[in-house]
Amino acid sequence: MKRRLAGTEGDSTFVKVAWGLIILLGGVAVFGPTLSPYDPNIGDFQKLLQGPNGDHWLGTDNLGRDTLSRLIAGTRVAALAGLEATAIAIAVGVPIGITVGFVGGTIDRLVMRVVDAVAAIPALVLAIAIIAAIGSGLGQAMLAVGLAFSASVARLARGLALAERERLYVDGARVVGLSRPNLLGRHILPNIGGPLVVIATTVFAAAIVIEAGLSFLGLGVPIPDASWGSMLTDAQRVHRNHPWQSVPPGIAIFISVLAINVVGDSLLRRRRGESFDHPAGHLEPVIVRKQGEHTEPVREPGRVLTVRSLSVSYPETTAVLDANFHVDQGEVVALVGESGSGKTSVVMAIAGLLTPPADVGAAELSLNTPAGDLSLLDVSRREQYGWRRNIGVVFQEPAASLNPLQTVGRQMTNALKRAGGLSRREISERTIELLNAVGLPHPQEVARLRPDQISGGMAQRVVIAQALASEPRLLVADEPTTALDVTIQAETIALLKQLGEERGLAVVLVTHDLGVAAQLSDRTLVMYQGRVVEAALMADLVASPQHPYTAELLESVPRNVPGVRIEPRIDHLTTLEVPTAGCLYAPRCPHAADVCRQDEPPLREVNGHLTACVRADDLDLAGITRNPGVGP
Amino acid sequence: MTRTILIRIASLIPLVILASFVTFWLLQLTETDPAVVRLGDDATEEAYELYREEIGVNDPFLVQYGSWLANAATGDLGESWHGPDQVSELISERLSVTISLALGGLFVAVAIGMVAGVAAGVRAGRPADGMITAVASSGQALPNFWVGILLVAFVAIPYDVFPATLYTGPTESVWNWLLSITLPSIALGTSAAAAIARQTRAAFVRVLHEPYIRTALAVGLSRRSILYRTALRNACIPVVTSAATLFGTLLGGAIVVEAVFAYPGLGNLVLVGIQNGDLPIVLGFVFVAAVAVALVQLVLDITYTIIDPRTRVS
Numbered sequence: 001m002k003r004r005l006a007g008t009e010g011d012s013t014f015v016k017v018a019w020g021l022i023i024l025l026g027g028v029a030v031f032g033p034t035l036s037p038y039d040p041n042i043g044d045f046q047k048l049l050q051g052p053n054g055d056h057w058l059g060t061d062n063l064g065r066d067t068l069s070r071l072i073a074g075t076r077v078a079a080l081a082g083l084e085a086t087a088i089a090i091a092v093g094v095p096i097g098i099t100v101g102f103v104g105g106t107i108d109r110l111v112m113r114v115v116d117a118v119a120a121i122p123a124l125v126l127a128i129a130i131i132a133a134i135g136s137g138l139g140q141a142m143l144a145v146g147l148a149f150s151a152s153v154a155r156l157a158r159g160l161a162l163a164e165r166e167r168l169y170v171d172g173a174r175v176v177g178l179s180r181p182n183l184l185g186r187h188i189l190p191n192i193g194g195p196l197v198v199i200a201t202t203v204f205a206a207a208i209v210i211e212a213g214l215s216f217l218g219l220g221v222p223i224p225d226a227s228w229g230s231m232l233t234d235a236q237r238v239h240r241n242h243p244w245q246s247v248p249p250g251i252a253i254f255i256s257v258l259a260i261n262v263v264g265d266s267l268l269r270r271r272r273g274e275s276f277d278h279p280a281g282h283l284e285p286v287i288v289r290k291q292g293e294h295t296e297p298v299r300e301p302g303r304v305l306t307v308r309s310l311s312v313s314y315p316e317t318t319a320v321l322d323a324n325f326h327v328d329q330g331e332v333v334a335l336v337g338e339s340g341s342g343k344t345s346v347v348m349a350i351a352g353l354l355t356p357p358a359d360v361g362a363a364e365l366s367l368n369t370p371a372g373d374l375s376l377l378d379v380s381r382r383e384q385y386g387w388r389r390n391i392g393v394v395f396q397e398p399a400a401s402l403n404p405l406q407t408v409g410r411q412m413t414n415a416l417k418r419a420g421g422l423s424r425r426e427i428s429e430r431t432i433e434l435l436n437a438v439g440l441p442h443p444q445e446v447a448r449l450r451p452d453q454i455s456g457g458m459a460q461r462v463v464i465a466q467a468l469a470s471e472p473r474l475l476v477a478d479e480p481t482t483a484l485d486v487t488i489q490a491e492t493i494a495l496l497k498q499l500g501e502e503r504g505l506a507v508v509l510v511t512h513d514l515g516v517a518a519q520l521s522d523r524t525l526v527m528y529q530g531r532v533v534e535a536a537l538m539a540d541l542v543a544s545p546q547h548p549y550t551a552e553l554l555e556s557v558p559r560n561v562p563g564v565r566i567e568p569r570i571d572h573l574t575t576l577e578v579p580t581a582g583c584l585y586a587p588r589c590p591h592a593a594d595v596c597r598q599d600e601p602p603l604r605e606v607n608g609h610l611t612a613c614v615r616a617d618d619l620d621l622a623g624i625t626r627n628p629g630v631g632p
Numbered sequence: 633m634t635r636t637i638l639i640r641i642a643s644l645i646p647l648v649i650l651a652s653f654v655t656f657w658l659l660q661l662t663e664t665d666p667a668v669v670r671l672g673d674d675a676t677e678e679a680y681e682l683y684r685e686e687i688g689v690n691d692p693f694l695v696q697y698g699s700w701l702a703n704a705a706t707g708d709l710g711e712s713w714h715g716p717d718q719v720s721e722l723i724s725e726r727l728s729v730t731i732s733l734a735l736g737g738l739f740v741a742v743a744i745g746m747v748a749g750v751a752a753g754v755r756a757g758r759p760a761d762g763m764i765t766a767v768a769s770s771g772q773a774l775p776n777f778w779v780g781i782l783l784v785a786f787v788a789i790p791y792d793v794f795p796a797t798l799y800t801g802p803t804e805s806v807w808n809w810l811l812s813i814t815l816p817s818i819a820l821g822t823s824a825a826a827a828i829a830r831q832t833r834a835a836f837v838r839v840l841h842e843p844y845i846r847t848a849l850a851v852g853l854s855r856r857s858i859l860y861r862t863a864l865r866n867a868c869i870p871v872v873t874s875a876a877t878l879f880g881t882l883l884g885g886a887i888v889v890e891a892v893f894a895y896p897g898l899g900n901l902v903l904v905g906i907q908n909g910d911l912p913i914v915l916g917f918v919f920v921a922a923v924a925v926a927l928v929q930l931v932l933d934i935t936y937t938i939i940d941p942r943t944r945v946s
Binding site: 113114116117118119120121122123124125126128129130131132133134136205209212213216217218219232235236239240243246249250253254255257258261262265276278279280281282283284285351353381385388389391392393395397400401402403404405406414415418419450452463466467469470 | 646647648650651653654655658659660661662756757761769770772773774775777778781782784785786789837838839840841842843844845846847848849850851852853854855857858859861862863865866877880881883884885887888891892899902903905906911914915917918921922925926929939940941942
């Protein structure tokens with residue numbers, strides 16, 4: 001039920017019905033005269049104002065004319081009106097829009113000013129003005145409506161042409177020497193088609209309503225011709241005693257507009273590619289299921305986070321399979337891997353922030369807090385909120401992670417209020433204290449600024465300050481430096497390190513950058529395609545990797561430039577197929593042997609590392625003797 | 633803030649002038665002869681020519697437009713061709729009806745639309761959301777004048793609460809004025825309310841997918857606080873932006889709806905004007921409509937800068 005009404009897939013039933021109605025109405029418009037049981041304009045004065053009956057299925061009007069026949073005649077009028085207005089709006093709007101969008105400069109500005117001015121006059125008012133100038137009648141009325149809507153079509157076309165022009169410059173099509181008409185034909189017109197169809201449905205629906213309105217006012221079809229609007233005029237004269245008369249034409253307008261709107265909406269959704277299958281977005285994260293065998297958690301002193309058998313899957317893929325690790329107080333654990341390795345899924349699962357359609361399960365996901373042990377498995381929404389308050393989260397996109405409409409101080413206040421138990425005065429003191437702690441100079445002033453008024457580096461510091469508001473024991477940071485400038489990256493890393501040490505935080509750090517991990521972490525987990533393939537103390541991992549993938553990552557770390565992205569080997573990636581058996585890394589691995597393609601290798605201990613490489617004992621993989629990122 | 637408002641005003645003036653220019657030019661296309669409108673079919677050619685000279689239609693186009701605009705700036709929209717009346721007087725007598733309806737419709741649209749849209753948005757993905765969305769999708773397809781006809785037939789006539797045809801000005805009796813604009817405002821606002829509800833809901837859903845919602849959740853803000861503080865305000869922005877265009881549509885719709893209720897508004901004036909070939913009335917009507925739209929745009933722009941401080945000019 002939920003999906004059928006709010007989702008997209010289920011909508012297709014409505015959309016099919018709507019298409020069916022449109023085809024039906026189109027058929028009635030085309031074959032109207034043959035279908036019509038009576039002449040719509042000739043009345044029988046013996047049969048005035050009848051209700052629905054055997055002879056006249058929808059009754060007769062005040063002149064004894066058959067309502068059904070007039071309705072059928074009106075269908076053709078409405079269809080013609082819609083077609084004419086839409087055709088004119090497109091024929092006028094598209095060339096103007098494309099031309100000025102493409103030519104640009106002064107002409108563009110001048111023409112768009114006029115277009116804006118025309119758009120500022122309500123469509124119906126403009127239509128009335130045009131009718132005043134050139135006389136009334138269906139053709140004129142729809143010319144008017146078409147012209148009124150051509151302004152919005154021109155705006156749309158211009159926007160698309162501008163975007164296309166920008167893109168073409170980037171693509172260098174003009175450098176290559178394509179002529180302008182060629183560009184129009186080859187690049188702009190095909191791209192404009194989709195959006196145009198969507199706006200055409202809007203114009204068509206509006207034209208039907210406006211035609212009816214103008215005919216209702218007597219400015220549309222000439223008497224005695226039938227239009228849904230003019231039928232309502234007749235109906236209104238007698239509605240005191242014959243209210244039925246207003247029903248059939250109104251329903252006709254309603255049904256046709258509804259059908260066109262439904263189809264238009266479905267086209268728009270398809271074009272935007274925004275399905276929003278889960279409209280609650282971030283607001284309703286999934287609940288982590290308990291899976292696998294249950295064992296009593298082992299209580300180690302100083303343990304903060306325990307993760308056992310964590311799996312995250314999506315309808316098409318498995319993002320994380322069987323991840324196991326723990327983090328102790330004061331310890332930094334890094335998750336390293338390329339894009340799509342599942343590392344972000346791991347931390348977002350820990351933070352209780354993964355949204356549908358993710359399916360998350362674990363044997364244990366527990367947090368040791370001052371108030372006792374917490375578990376995230378099979379919890380209620382309320383408990384999920386409680387869990388999150390014990391974890392500070394730092395996100396990848398600092399600028400987008402802050403509410404654009406509130407000042408930094410206000411957002412800090414909200415966060416501190418939730419942390420609880422503070423007076424207003426204490427909250428404002430804590431705000432300044434935290435902003436200070438994350439190294440923001442002039443915290444009083446920063447608190448008064450909005451996110452659009454501060455830099456990305458500052459925004460990330462604010463996000464960190466917010467994460468600390470509830471005094472969590474665990475901080476998870478998802479690519480905290482990726483979106484920042486190189487110089488700011490180093491400062492942010494230093495800040496995280498300092499905060500972790502000062503506050504004895506347990507930290508889970510996600511990064512694709514082994515250089516960043518090397519500077520911050522005590523232990524590191526290397527992930528590849530959702531699997532942890534190696535886990536070791538950072539120093540050991542760097543010095544003597546026990547998995548070829550780790551070695552590949554190490555190889556790609558630029559030795560003296562911290563924070564440069566690992567470029568995955570494109571030649572491998574483009575040709576790679578995910579193997580159905582054996583080690584997932586095998587197709588890419590320079591050391592792959594037959595044994596690698598048999599069973600998926602489990603993690604096992606080799607030389608004090610955990611590694612998922614079956615050949616780990618045989619290989620002598622190259623590490624880096626000096627700390628990467630520290631110098632040449 | 634004052635600066636922001638002044639800049640908005642300054643940008644709206646050329647828009648209104650340009651709109652009047654386009655209309656003025658459009659009405660030049662007519663074959664209607666003002667002298668025949670004024671003097672009838674049987675006057676002498678000299679008399680015709682004298683009248684044309686008097687009202688200046690023999691002047692070059694730009695001269696005519698210039699003098700019309702100069703007068704319009706002082707509130708003088710010229711003399712009706714058909715009779716001795718001043719267009720500005722004719723319009724101001726009837727403006728109250730049309731503007732009352734358009735604003736009433738806007739009120740209905742925004743009040744009902746926002747409430748329904750927020751109600752759906754905060755329940756995004758739940759059955760109530762689907763119901764509201766389905767009702768709104770249907771409601772959007774209801775033509776305003778048909779709703780008006782139904783309200784007259786099934787509410788005004790059977791129950792003696794709201795007048796079916798009698799308009800009362802706000803200066804005569806505020807209560808009766810409210811009663812007289814209630815049904816037309818509902819008729820006018822229904823489809824628009826549905827559109828706003830869907831738009832608000834869509835904006836809400838889009839906002840719920842923004843990273844800052846996830847941050848709010850991570851920081852520990854309650855569902856309530858995230859929905860009604862963070863999401864609501866962000867979701868309002870696109871809705872407020874589009875409300876000015878909506879007012880234009882409602883102003884056009886008011887012309888038709890006032891015909892349903894037989895109220896003596898601008899629609900009635902301009903229809904008679906068109907029948908008589910009385911173009912100064914049509915011109916004045918379009919001009920006043922453009923000014924009204926521009927004013928509403930201004931008010932909404934100011935509202936917008938209050939909701940979204942990023943748009944303030946500093």
